[in-house]
Amino acid sequence: MTMTSETAETSLDSQQIKHYPLFIGGQWVDSDERYTIIDPATGELVATAAKGNREHADAAVKAAKESFESGVWKNQSPAQRADVLERFASAWEARIDELSVLTTKESGIPVRLGAVFGVYSPVADTRQFAADLRRFEWERPGPVLEPMLAVGILRREPIGVCLGIVPWNTPTALAIWKAIPALAAGNSVVLKVDEKTPVTGLELAKALSDAGLPDGVFNVVTGEGRDVGSYLTEHKDVSHVSFTGSTATGRTVMAAAAARLKPVVLELGGKGPNIILEDADLDAAVDGSIWAFMMHSGQACESGTRLLLPESIHDEFVSRLIARVKTMRLGDTLDPLTDVGPLVSDHQRKRVLAYIESGKADGARVVIGGGVPEGEQFANGYYVEPTIFVDATNDMKIAREEIFGPVLTVIKYDSLEQAIEIANDTEYGLSAGIWSEDIEKALAVARQIEAGSIWINDFHCATSKYPFGGYKQSGVGRELGSSAMNDYTEEKTILLSVSTQGSRLAKYGLVLGTPRDAS
């Protein structure tokens, strides 16, 4: 492990390709091995990043633990901590052009959305968490146990070293969801970024440091998930684990954390139903259905990938979807008018294409898309055409498994009861959409859907003002919301005997042995 004076600003070669070392204890730390970060739209080299190993992971946890125990951050007042977070948010926002492009080049998300997930949403969420921190109740009186006998004080304290593990799809936004409430609560953080998208996480470390976060409080490591990630989840000095990724990995993370009884928050996969009621505003519902399954080419866990349509409007709705897909612009992710970018990797593209083949084999019918777009501009990227399946049933693989690509499975329903049954017939429970002009009816449906977030006449609206997380195999616990900081604190009860009429022990006959004055 080598400390280095090279920073993210250092250009290491003549092509001005930046190299990103890891960020540990307030310093850039390099490694003998490197990742090459490829733009999934073009196949071009975006940057290189140090490939972390277990030694780096240990150093990051050590730096986090030392900074926590020194009190350098947790002993600052909530107002001082909120000031640092707000300074970071303003500095991040000021770099909107640069960071939107970096987000796009790293993850393949079209730049219009790169701005949203790389900058606008992280900035708004950070400001919200800072506001929550300013009014957070660190101590409050508990109920009086009996007049004049005892009263409690309920106190919240930071936990220690919090580990955040994030995937590649919206790396900055997800890192913010984990790191900022943990930091707001006074903890120190180790962030394990994804192998494919480490760049914005490392930029985040530098920006938080520049905003005044003391050294060692926020550390970013890269490395292979099965090696560095799993090592960190088992680490004896990590006190809390928050993970976003696949359900399969989530199970591994939970089992590893269980060995040391660490609390976990898991945000995992989804197979969101998007239910169109007969009375829906069809124009709005078409907009929403496209947005639900096509945002970031379907690479979002909360995507609406099962479209439930009543028989009566099925054919018209599908025709409108096809017409709309034909107008969507695929291609240059740096063009603000582009709607659809590539998948993150060739591996992911092959996986999605295999799902499309399985849908065909199971008897569903492709009405648009189904392959790789042709043309020079797609030659070096990992594009898949927006794809819609009809004649599908809920028992097909394309209706049961998370595809994480631009694939919509349309399923017909006969009655609202049947729609609700199909919607809930899944191992997942992260999200659902309901489209109707009858709000009472839509609310009645929403109350019966087993999912953590339900959007009526909307989709993908995850905000720091409301909790987000899954039922069933979609996760454990919640992120965001005004109580997000609670997850990153321990609750302590201090019970204070205030008796003026003899001790509580005497009153209840709890004095054991012979009191001195009675002998």
Ligand code: NAD
């Ligand atoms: P993944 O679970 O393989 O990886 C996610 C992260 O976990 C990466 O940083 C990876 O390095 C790390 N990791 C891998 N194995 C690990 C292990 N054994 N221990 C600790 N860390 C480990 O997921 P992926 O394929 O990179 O991402 C796609 C999946 O993530 C999708 O299937 C989707 O369901 C899920 N996802 C969920 C959400 C959500 O909020 N619920 C958001 C984005 C993605």
